[in-house]
Every structure is written in C-alpha cells, then in structure tokens.
Amino acid sequence: MSDAAAQYLAQNREQHIAQLVDFLRIPSISALSAHKPDIRKAAEWLAQALAGSGLENVAILETSGNPVVYADHLHAPGKPTVLIYGHYDVQPVDPLNLWVTAPFEPSLRDGRIYARGSSDDKGQTYMHVKALEALIRTGELGVNVKLCIEGEEEIGSVHLVPFVEQNAKLLAADTLVISDSSIFSADQPAICYGLRGLCALQLDLITANSDLHSGTYGGAVPNANHALVELLATLHGKDGTVQVAGFYDDVKPLSGEERAAYAALPHDDEAYRQTLALPALHGEVGYSTLERSSARPTLEINGIYGGFQGEGTKTVIPAQAHAKITCRLVDHQDPERVLDLIEGHLRQNCPEGAAISLTRIDKGRPFLTSLESPAIQTAAAAYEAGWGVKPLFTRMGGSIPIVEPLARILQVPVVLMGFGLDSDNLHAPNEHFELANYDRGLTTLIHFYTHLQAVR
Amino acid sequence: MSDAAAQYLAQNREQHIAQLVDFLRIPSISALSAHKPDIRKAAEWLAQALAGSGLENVAILETSGNPVVYADHLHAPGKPTVLIYGHYDVQPVDPLNLWVTAPFEPSLRDGRIYARGSSDDKGQTYMHVKALEALIRTGELGVNVKLCIEGEEEIGSVHLVPFVEQNAKLLAADTLVISDSSIFSADQPAICYGLRGLCALQLDLITANSDLHSGTYGGAVPNANHALVELLATLHGKDGTVQVAGFYDDVKPLSGEERAAYAALPHDDEAYRQTLALPALHGEVGYSTLERSSARPTLEINGIYGGFQGEGTKTVIPAQAHAKITCRLVDHQDPERVLDLIEGHLRQNCPEGAAISLTRIDKGRPFLTSLESPAIQTAAAAYEAGWGVKPLFTRMGGSIPIVEPLARILQVPVVLMGFGLDSDNLHAPNEHFELANYDRGLTTLIHFYTHLQAVR
8 A cells, every 4th residue: 555645644634534524514415405505515615625635627517406526537547447426415414302412513522523424425425535635645646536426315316317327428437436335343344245225205195184173073084193004004014024015026035145144244133232222123034134134125114294293282183194115125126116016005005084195206226246346356455454354245235326327327347335334323313433434444445546556 | 132232242343353353363372382471471461351341350360380360240249150261272273384374363254263262262262251341331241250261271271170179269150151162053053061071192102212224224123103103003993993992991882862862963974074075984883973073982193203204205214203192081981091091002012122101191081961950041042042043952072171170179060152163173274263153152142141140
C-alpha cells in the first residue's frame, strides 16, 4: 500500500472527520418532500468536497428526481476504470424521541460518530472521496475513477435507472465499487456477494365516508381497524411463513453446500438476541437466523395506522386504516410478480364491508454475483491489509435496488466493499459509524485502488 | 307553554345563535393537554353567559381536573328543583382534513350549524341557558334550577364524581335533566331511558428496544406490527362476537317483550346503510341493527399505530405498536371486570417475542331508568308540544358515564332530554346541529320547565 497516502490521511484525519460532520449535518431525507432543499444542499456540499479533493469534471447532473453528483479523475491511460456508486440521501429519523443526540447534530462518542447517514451511506461514500484525495494529492492514483453519487437510494433509486441508461457512456467502467453494506463483525471483514431485492406497497382500507361515534353506531357498522387487523393477520402463519399463495415459487431451495457455508459462519443466536435486547428471535421455522435474514424472503408490515392516536381516548369508529408493507426478495423472485400475488391475497381476504386500494411504491430485484472476478480478489486482499484477517464472503439481507440494474446496464462486475456493521442502527434511531472501521476502511481502500491497476 | 317566553326567544333568536357561535369557537378539547387554556376559556365564557342570562350564584368551581361551572335560580319556594347537567368540553377533531369547514369556525349552512361541540354538548347545554333566560326575563320561571356544567365528559368525567360527592348538598335536586343524547329522527322525538357503559384501555406492545433495519434483520426478529395485528385479530369472531372469554357473562338476554319493542321502532337497515354511505352493515350475528347498537355490548379498536406513517416507504421493523380499545357495556357489565377479562385475554394471546403493557383509561357503568317518574311524563308531554308527535322511549348506544353515579350519589330521578340526531356526526368530522331541533327543542324545554312545577 501507499505509505505517502496513508501518511496524508493520518495527518489530515481531524480535519477530514470535521468535514464529514458538516456533511452529516444536512438532513437530506429523500422520503419527505419537505426536505427537498436539503437534498439539493447535500448534493452541492458533496460537489464542492469532490472538487476540493482534486477530482475533476465535477457536476450536479439533473434527473427527473433528485440530482446525481458526478466527478472523475481519468489520468491513467491503459489502466482500469473504477466507477464508485454511493448515495447522499438518508432515511427518515422518526421516532425522534428515541435518539440520544439529535440525528443531524453529529456526536462523537465511544469511538463512534452518531448521526443519520453516518453509516448509510454518507460516511461510507465520504471514505472513497478521502482515499482518492490522498492518492491524488500524493500523486499515487494509478487507476481511472468515476463517481456517481445519487440522492434517491432510500426511496428506491427511481430516477437513476433511466439516468444510467442515458449516461452509459459517461459511466462506462471496468469495475463498479459500492460501499453501502456491512462487514461481518468489527474484527471480521466480509465481502458481500448477494443482496435481497425489495418491493413495497401501501394499503389503504376504507369502511365508511366518515368516522362514526362508537356509542351511537358501535355494534352496527364495520370498523376499519378491525378489518385491517383481520386482513393483515392473514399474511403470516404461526410458523413464520408468508401465507401469500405463490410467494415462495421463485425461491431456490438452499443447497446443502450453501447451508454448510452458512453453518460455518461464526454466529451465536443467544449473543445476537442479547445484542439486540430482544425477548426472543422470530422467523420462518426450519431456517437458521443468518439464512432467514439474508437467503430467505420476508414480508414486513413497516407501518400501520388508523383512527385515534392522541392522548387518552376517542370513542370513534374509524372509517379508514392503513398499512405500509415491504418484502425482501431472493433468487428469482420478481418484484412485480410478488406485488401481484400480495395484491391478489389482500383482495381475496378483504373483509366484508371494507374496500381497499393499493399503491405500489419502490422495488428492486435480488442480486447475486460471482466470487471469481479479479476485482473481488483484489478487494479481498485489500480487506486483509486493512483488518489483518481474510474477509468472509457473505450474502446481505438488505437491498441496494440499484445494484442489479447498474450491473446489467453497464455490463460491469460489481464489488460490494462495505465498512458498516449490522449493529450501526441503519434506518433506526441512533445510527452510528465506528471510527475504527473508518480508519481500517481507508487503509483497505488505499490498498484496493493501488493494487487494482494490476488486475484489469 | 309560555307565550311570552316563546316570543322572547323568537325576538332574540339571531343574537342567541351568534352567541352560540362564539361558544363553539373555543376549542375546548379535554383529551389534549395543549388545550387546557381553551378549557378555562370555555368555562369563563359559559359563566359570563349564565350571569348574562339572569342566573345567580354563578361560579367556576375547581376540581382536581377541569372546573365545573355552577349557577342557580332558586326563587320558587315549595316548587321542585331541577338540576341541569351538561358539558362544555368537546372531542378531538382529527382527521382534520375531512372537515368541510374548520371545526372551530362555526358555519351555518343547510339549516345546520357545523362545528365541533355544536350537538355534543355545547349546543344542547346552551339551549337550557336560553330557555331559562327567556323564562327569567319574562318572569315566568316557576321552578328552582341549578346548573352543573362540567369540562371532562369526553375524558370520562374523572373528577366529577368526587366533586359531586363533596357538593351533594349544593347540587341537591328533585329531578336531574341532561340534554346530551339524540332523538330518534328529525320528526320523531324520543326520550332515552338507557345508556351503555364504557371502559377503555391503551395497549402498548414492544418487541425490541429500537426499530431495526428490515434488510439486515428482516426474517430473524419479531415485528411489533405483526404481533399487534395477530393479537388484535383474536378479539372478534367471524360472526361479529367479542371473543374475550366471559365478556357476555353479565349481559341479560333480551326478553321477547324487549325484542318486540325494538322490532316495532321505525327503522330501515337499507336506508340507514345509505345514510351512512357504508358498503355494508356489520355486527354480531343474531341481533337487529338497533339491538346491536344500543342493547348489546361492543369492543372497538378506536386507534392503532406502529412503525412508519410518513410518505413513501421506510424499510423498518418497528419495535413498538399500539392500540386504543373501548367497550360499550350493557346491563350488569362492570367496567373493571370487563377490563380484567380483556387484560387476561390480551396477556394470554400475546405472541412470543412481544411484551405488552396495558393502561386503563376511563369508564362508566351502564344506565337504565324507569319510565314511570312524573318528570319523564312531563318531558314526554313537552316533546309532544315541541314536535307535534308523541316521543318514543329508546335506549341509546352511547355512554354518559356520569349519569349512573350522579343518579346514585344525588338519589335523584334522571330525565335524558336529548335534541341531537345520531346523524349529527358526533365525535367525527363535520359535527353539526339541526337548527330545526334547536327551535323545537327550545319550545320543548319551555313547556317542560313550565309544567314541571305541577308534578313534584
């Protein structure tokens, strides 16, 4: 690895962390339209940071939604080109009252940086910027790089696919690197070779034109909450399986080899349960925890709401009730087909007296890549340089819906080089990023960029 | 009836309606602590109005909660004393977006006054004030009256019972009159002789200390929404019955006579369904609509909420989910015992991996009164004077939890002289009060107060 680049990073560490804190202060929540100006602010901040790091052709490129920030550094003719994908948008922050420090007032404590986006994905994206800056400033960047940092990952990357289709030439590369995933544990790096897909829908149920008084009408008319509860309770069996007919049709049974590989991973259910402070684990009978959370599909009710939520009591029969549902998909499950099946199930089981309407939201296909690409082998050696141990190869339970279309449109092998931890509280209160992972990750990235030139 | 009082009301009608509009402008929502100052404002407004109407000894009497507004007029020695109970607090207004005009900007249209509290119960309480004003101003008030108007009816009248116990002498009367109920239909008055009781609880369910990412953990850990839905779905059977063991133990089977009386009431299920714009009626199999909504007990889920409710998607596994539950009770059902049974049911059916905590909120016993009291007979004659038809005698599905303890503590016969309609949208968006009922109701009240002196 490059000693000069490492020295540069060490000398500038404090200033770099302070810059990251500035980035994390911007509440760039893509799911909430009130934060549109913050999305723009984050894109502008990032563009300035890229230019300040010595990257070139920095541009805020418009899409039909949130803009993409592009930059490149193409001064290594005959050497490979790496495309780096990341995202500068973040998840919503509610329930806000459960945050120890405010989500957009980054707090450095216990060797961590606490803030929404610290791990997912501003922090990890920022590491690439600083690794590249170190290599550029020390004259040691020996590959060509392009960065494509989007602002809609947390809402399904809806406008990025047409953007990539239209800009395939601009984004053409030999390897696509994405740091938006987790390693196995603090001391055990891992390279992710599989992601679950995602599909989402909103269920709106209505039983009347208006809420009704529960004294006057109670007993005589339908209650939207009762209908919703009855309907949603049909989605899962007591054994944790999804009860939507056909849901598992396109799921490949795990092979004996795959199950053996899962069983060989260092994992302790009891420690996992305790870390999460759960009274019990729960899921599909017949599969291990790691299988359930990365190789099996799920259907989750992410939100329910209907009727009165204020203090005390309101004796009302609600006319409307709602649910937000997402699925994690694996193997050959097609998001549209799964949504068709769920829609059919919900319509068939809709209680009498209730009418439902369904809105499909975002979706992404599952992703699995080969472990044999030279870039993945370089990444493995780089992790060993960063952590001092060989990385595991794992499948991740989360989704980066854009990975599958990016790989397909750009016809490029993908390396998922994550530096987060599953325990970073992604999408939850008190999201944080381990500074140890930041440091080891930078070492890893310097090694990766330095050695990639040999393996085109 | 008193022609002079009627003439006084006719001459001042416009000004009286304008005053009522002022009263309705005050957002005196007792369920929401942010509205505490509005509660005080409504009490002060009412006290001024009472004094302005010629009532005496007007006082805002403190309780451990919201104050009681008291006034009297005791210049008819040897004549009966009527205690008038009402309430100046109102229900919350959400969902606000379904109101055609703002709930606290009263709107006069289609012969109605639209505002929160217009029917329940500011409008009906105000009618007594104006009827008494007319009789006082024309020198024709021939009975003694006391008014006890509270500010916590919509939150269970929690502090009124000790208040009445401590002030039993102040409130002593021969008859208690309450106008907080409905007549049968616009052209068919009714005297209510039965009220359902009420009990309420909040269910808080927890599966983890923090929300978790549905990608990383989905499939491996419990989801609070799933547990809530599974638990709540056990509360009702497909036949509309409440599935809590013992729930119906203290419910008297309807006698053949009672069922015949119900069947004789003018009611059309299809017209009722159309009026409410419902796709279907729904309830306990084996009972008619009117039986279900007034003589049978219910369990309603008034509110559910858990996880993400914002725009779009949040791929989260919620750690907490909540429900608000109320029951309407009949006959000998005891609110505490029913809450014990529900609590037992919920604890027994709580899914593995979830913990629940239950908070009991307000409660009131069911109420049934004899039809034989002279005051009820005077009220019947008064309705006939107001509407030109004899009133029906009906049981009401709603609850006025304070009625049972008021009757018990003060040892006084109760007359429920309502002037609302079930279709007034009580507790719902677009609450309104028919001005025709206001006018006929005033005629009824003048007749009632004038003739009551004869029937001590």
